[in-house]
Amino acid sequence: MDIVGFTGHGASAETAVAAVAGERARGSAPDVAPGSVPERPPETVALGRAARELALRRGEFELAAQLGHIRTTVAASGGRRVAARREVEWREIERLRSADGFPDVLRERVRTVGTAEGADLLAISPGRFTRLAKAGYLTPVKFYLNRYRAVVWLYLADELRTFAAEEAALLAGRFPRTLTAGRDPDEDVRPRNWRGRRIGHLLHLSEDPWERAAITGSVLDPVQRAELVPDPYERAYLGRLEPALAHGRSDSDAARAAMRPLLLADHPDEIRWHRASLAALLDEARRARPAPRPDPGEPLRRGSGKGLLTRLRLRKERGREDTHVPAPAS
Structure with a gap:
């Protein structure tokens, strides 16, 4: 709120502060100290x-x-x-x-619930809830790894209430034949549905063509990305723009191994879809601007990196120099 607008019409500073305090109570103005004139909020x-x-x-x-x-x-x-x-x-x-x-x-x-609380919300058993989720009727919005590194899927409570109102027939009695016919009973589409949802969210937030390509390519394994993006500079640029699909601690090998299957597309239809999407987005990105490349006149210095292989190679070369004995002069 602009204080000048108050004082310019004959109101006192105290009146202005009181008015802003009233708006703060309604949730539209920042906190102010008593007796002081608040600063204009940032854009x-x-x-x-x-x-x-x-x-x-x-x-x-x-x-x-x-x-x-x-x-x-x-x-x-x-x-x-x-x-x-x-x-x-x-x-x-x-x-x-x-x-x-x-x-x-x-x-x-934005309240999320796990399987047990979600089943209570739908008034069904946890087993039936899990079966509906595995079949794709309930799509998780996020997940985390518990202390035993088991995947815990979370669902929006608001979406579960909508599902209960629209699909009441699936909450009681025998499952319809369409739910079981032609399906592998052990198939679990929760990871695939979560990936699709997460990619969709990220694409909705981005307008940059290279970033959108990086988002889509993030669920493909490195071999497929190298096949679709043979240019190493483009691959490096996409790697810098690649988002974090999942949040949480993955600082151990066991945690990363548990999360890896959830982050990469694994179904043939899903892989084909993301490959086609990445190819189309790459064409759009290349038309918008090229990927950054080093200056053509800048020399490439070998051994300037700090990777393990580079350090071992340099140590080996230094060892050869130290142990070299010149041949006696003839």
Whole structure:
């Protein structure tokens, strides 16, 4: 709120502060100290501050942004828009805080539940819930690894309530033949559905063609990416733009091994879809701008890296020099 607008019409500074405090109570103005004139809010704020202003935990905020409940914009740095960085406009925060039921309604829209709580919400057994999820009727929105490195799928409570209202026939009695006919009873489509959902969320947030190509290619294994992107500079550029599909701790070999099957496309139809999408997005990206390359006049210096193989090679070469004995002069 602009204080000049108040004082310019004969109102006192105390009146202005009181008015802003009233708007703060309604969720549309920042906190101010008693007796002081508040500063004009910034046009945009970082994601961390936006989460605090909206009384959301980090995970809740990230999920709300992914689902489109919170509109984010691409951040600018030095006059250049950086696709990997995002921020929130202050007017978006004001819009959300002025909504009825804030912040409880917003929190409920991003509340997630596991299998047990989800089954209770649908009034069915956990076994039936898992069977519906494995068959693709319930799509997880995220997952995490528990202390035993087992995958725990999470679902939106709001979506489960909608499913219960629209698919009541699947919640009781025998499963319809269409659910079981022609399907492998052990097939689990939860990872595939989660990947598709996650890729869709990330593509919705991005407008940069190279970043969109990196998002799509992130679920293909390195061999397939090398086949589709033979240029090493383009592959390196896509690697720098590649997003983190899953959040959480994966700092151990066991955790990475448990997560790897969840992050890579494994079904033939899924692989074909992402390969075709990556090829189309690469054509679009190349038309927009080329991938960055080193200066043609810049010499390539061997041995300047700090990788393990480079260090071992240099150590071996130094060892040869130290042990070399010159032949006696004839």
